[in-house]
Amino acid sequence: MRLLQILFFLLIVRPILFIILGVNIRNKEGLPKKGPAIIVANHNSHLDTLLLMSLFPFYMLHQIRPIAAADYFLRKKWISWFSLNIMNILPLERQKWRKIDQLFAEVYKALAKGEIVILYPEGTRGEPEQLQRYKSGIYHLMKKLNEVPIYPVFIHGFGKALPKGDPVLVPLFVDVFVGEKFFCRNDRKPFMEELNHRMSSLANMGNFSEWD
């Protein structure tokens, strides 16, 4: 499976992302060299996960685990096989949200193994190029993991290249900004404020002409 995953990224994902689209990445050195770590990013397109996974070298690829909604990605047989084996997702059963420990059990296990977890605190894919309010799920996940570093990453451009609900891929450059790592604080409000602040200051680094 690892070979299949590498081939998929080498032959399909990377050519599309780096040749057809083109990626400008700032501060690539800022990405974690090893786990455990959490990457938080804004979410506008399915390509977000493929891009974040492509930023890591092939020998680390199998350690990158995107958190994904079980009710969406495990609903059909084929998608389920692809999500679990190629994308290596950590399925999250959203309906279990009342029991936090049970909900995040898989994530805790992955982090304990030293893997790098990708999380979209916005929940689902938002409107193109709009930052949504972050849900506090990330706080509930991280409050027991004070030593695990959080890396904020801001992605811009997929909302133009491949927005939700339009199958036509238009080649356009994509911008990625990797921020400084930080750690979870003990209180929800200051932590969420810090997350918001870090993400919006990354977003403000680019000078983009937005589409109307």
Added chain:
Amino acid sequence: MKIQSHHIFIVFWSLVSILIIVSLLYKWWKQRKQKELQVVHISIRFWWLMVGIFLIAVIIHSRLSVAFFGLISFLALKEFFTLIPNARAHRRVLFFAYLAIPTQFYWIYIKWYGMFIIYIPVYMFLLIPFMVSLTGDSHRFLRSVGSIHWGLMLMVFSISHISYLFILPPSSEVNYEGAGLLLYVLILTRVNDTAHFLIGRRWGRHSLASPQTKTWEGFTGGMIVTISMSYLLAPMLTPLNAIHSLFCGFILSIGGFMGAVNISSLKYDLGVKPEELIPGHGGVLSRLDSLMFNAPIFFHYMHYFYY
């Protein structure tokens, strides 16, 4: 006058030697000063790419270079489309516009001059507004039509002239004559840019156009250097006679200046800082700015007088 392949190779290998020396000097300088000069770095990379394309075209097949210039065209257009404001509703028209690249370069590949010269100025000119209308949303119609077609003219139509230069002289196998023409326009355009920049920085007083780096002194100095170079290189690389070569240097100097000012104004309008030279933010456009004007100018000059 017959062009001899060894003359072209003399010029080519001197260029490669200069490039090697500059690359090594830059490497040494970078290690000593512990910093990078983006402009120099990208310039060097661009020239190595040109050397590669040239070698492939001469050694393997001149028509293979068509694909490389198609790729450069694609990079330039992608950068332009990323930078410009656009209406979300007209997104698919951008996709349609990209399709003009393979088609345009295919006309070059099969040497269909008539189609090559009218495809974008006529057919794309008629089709782009129609495609925008088809989206059913005419809000910002004029802006979309204007900017998309302008981008195609500059990034595809103009750049494709460099590609056609290669196959302009009639020849069946390896086309040294075409390679000579390409080297000639590339060197003169770059020499003019560099001379303008260096002379303008040293003696420039009177501003000539909106970006502050363009001065009357730089322009005049650049022109003198370019005309001398065009006169010296012409017998080795082109069939140009003495008078034609002097005049060629004159128009390439003006054309290169106009092309550079053109992209500067565009970047100013789009809010791209001149120092931001990362690809996708003025990188490819900045490298090709003067060539975008000089390619068609030189092409038609040669086409009119010699081919």
